[in-house]
Amino acid sequence: MARTVDEARHRERRALVVETAAELFAKRGFAKTTTASIARAAGISTGSLFYYFTDKHAIFRAIFEQDIPDSEALFAGHADTTDPLASILDIVGTLAEPAREDLAHGLLVELLRVIDDDPKLARVVMANEAIVHTGFTQLIEKAAAAGSVDPELDAGEAATWIRSIIDAAYLNADPDAKTDPVPMLKLIVARFLGNDTSLGDRT
Amino acid sequence: MARTVDEARHRERRALVVETAAELFAKRGFAKTTTASIARAAGISTGSLFYYFTDKHAIFRAIFEQDIPDSEALFAGHADTTDPLASILDIVGTLAEPAREDLAHGLLVELLRVIDDDPKLARVVMANEAIVHTGFTQLIEKAAAAGSVDPELDAGEAATWIRSIIDAAYLNADPDAKTDPVPMLKLIVARFLGNDTSLGDRT
DNA sequence: GTCTATAGCAGGATAGAC
DNA sequence: GTCTATCCTGCTATAGAC
Missing domain, CATH: 1.10.357.10 (Tetracycline Repressor, domain 2)
Structure with a gap:
């Protein structure tokens, strides 16, 4: 059942990033919001950011799912x-x-x-x-x-x-x-x- | 009166660029439209483009004036x-x-x-x-x-x-x-x- | 899973010849 | 006034250590 905990943690992490990113996208726009600033605001590195999301568009998409x-x-x-x-x-x-x-x-x-x-x-x-x-x-x-x-x-x-x-x-x-x-x-x-x-x- | 002719020519040139740019901005968006592509579509160089407009925003603004x-x-x-x-x-x-x-x-x-x-x-x-x-x-x-x-x-x-x-x-x-x-x-x-x-x- | 460091590329704007 | 060539900045995405 450790798997379930992992997945819950994963989801939580992702959700935090999405929430943070939504604010930045709304304020500065998609093009002017850098992936680096999203990572910084979410308290992670760009490396980790791209571990959770395949690319910048995937982050934006998650907001509307x-x-x-x-x-x-x-x-x-x-x-x-x-x-x-x-x-x-x-x-x-x-x-x-x-x-x-x-x-x-x-x-x-x-x-x-x-x-x-x-x-x-x-x-x-x-x-x-x-x-x-x-x-x-x-x-x-x-x-x-x-x-x-x-x-x-x-x-x-x-x-x-x-x-x-x-x-x-x-x-x-x-x-x-x-x-x-x-x-x-x-x-x-x-x-x-x-x-x-x-x-x-x-x- | 040579001045008047010059100014008319200048205005025409500018207007052509604005019209061309409007199409590109509408189709691809402001951020994804490069100044190089505007210049190319208008048949001039980027050097000339920045002779007519101080920067990229000025081109966009002209559309709405x-x-x-x-x-x-x-x-x-x-x-x-x-x-x-x-x-x-x-x-x-x-x-x-x-x-x-x-x-x-x-x-x-x-x-x-x-x-x-x-x-x-x-x-x-x-x-x-x-x-x-x-x-x-x-x-x-x-x-x-x-x-x-x-x-x-x-x-x-x-x-x-x-x-x-x-x-x-x-x-x-x-x-x-x-x-x-x-x-x-x-x-x-x-x-x-x-x-x-x-x-x-x-x- | 998370980090640091950086490759790799593209775009805005300018310099300076003509 | 118009050009070509290019500087410089800043970005996405990855490599590879831990």
Whole structure:
């Protein structure tokens, strides 16, 4: 059973590096973050760094690998909702939640850039996007059938736009801003979906 | 008058380099685009390149300097509109027009990254954003006064969100997609502003 | 598994001839 | 003004000792 302990230790070590690297990538960008600085910040040598990761891209990729199980869990939690529109708005809120964190903003920008240079990363991200897109599409269809969403909207297209608007919230998030962007984001999505929500309804 | 000719020639040369560089920056990214490759693509030497531009950042910055007069002209054209809501949607369409071009998508992503590393670029972009924000805010106020926009919306905040939603269209732009994103974008903005537009109304 | 040391390469910017 | 040649810095990734 010593093997199990080793693997746990290995995972822990790796996770620490990933966390440290995420901060640097978000702040300085992928290209300007040196592997030496990652090693230094994580308290190890570059030699050890390349023992844990095959190359610099693998470190970056590891940041996003957790998103897949997270997204699956998020939509699974609303699988048999009785109010699909409320579920959509709830999920929008959850996905947009980290938008104000500096880290999330910087990482999204880096992701958009690096994704074109790393096919493996592209596969990870697309797998996650597929989960989100399918989840939203099904909820929109359900809501349309229940009469709480404009039935003339194409569910798949609407799902894509909702995702884009969430991303835009990340991009434009001002970490210094006093106001939480989530309520307005929900209002925009709610009105887009054809629900005639008044300003007072923000949750 | 020889001076005038020289300056015109100088400007032309510079403009050619900027155009060439924009394509490379959009496709490969700022960090991965070498000054040597820019010079090669523009048909000059690196020596000449650095005769026209002080450094690599100056080349990138030049791409966005034209945006300021463009934005001013765009909003000036709607200064005494009689239908402010229509003007807003019209401007949204104009600003989102290039979203489908590969170039525009890539440049937005690069801009988001590089802006943190170049204070001069940040100033150029902020000047442009101020023009857009002020323009939208005034039109939203006008429209609210005329009764065509939800008066409970904060005009400045709404202006910021409209800008974000336009960015979303750029982010999401799929150059291979057959469908023009502009109609849906206008629908989202119209509904956000509280105008109860049906799907059939897309212009 | 972790380190130090360094190979090996590439890129931004400049010098100086023409 | 435009070129060629190149300096110099800084980076990723590896080799090899412990």
